Amino acid sequence: MGFLARLLLPRKVRRARHPGRTAKRAVTPKLVKKVRRALHPIDNAKYSAERSIATSLRSGKEKRKAPINPVYMHGNCSVRHRTAEAAARCRNG
Numbered sequence: 371m372g373f374l375a376r377l378l379l380p381r382k383v384r385r386a387r388h389p390g391r392t393a394k395r396a397v398t399p400k401l402v403k404k405v406r407r408a409l410h411p412i413d414n415a416k417y418s419a420e421r422s423i424a425t426s427l428r429s430g431k432e433k434r435k436a437p438i439n440p441v442y443m444h445g446n447c448s449v450r451h452r453t454a455e456a457a458a459r460c461r462n463g
C-alpha cells in the first residue's frame with residue numbers, strides 16, 4: 371500500500387491546490403450526465419401521464435358534446451327517425 375499511497379497522494383495535493391479547475395472538469399460532466407439520465411425517463415413518464423389525462427378529458431368532453439340521441443327504427447325502414455311520431459308516420463313500413 372505504501373507504493374500506491376505515494377502515487378495517489380501527490381495528485382490529491384495538486385487537486386487541492388486548484389480546486390476550481392478540477393471541480394469543473396471532473397465533477398460537473400458526471401453530474402450533468404447523471405441528471406440528464408435521471409430526468410429523461412421522468413420527463414417521458416410525466417408526458418405520457420399528461421397525455422393520458424388529456425385524452426381522458428377530451429373523451430369526456432366528446433361524450434358531453436355528442437349525446438346519443440334516441441333513434442326510432444321500425445320494420446324494414448333504414449331511416450333512423452328522431453321521434454316515435456316520425457317513425458309512425460313513415461311510409462317505408
Ligand SMILES: [Zn+2]
Nearest residue numbers: 447449460462
Ligand atoms: Zn321509417
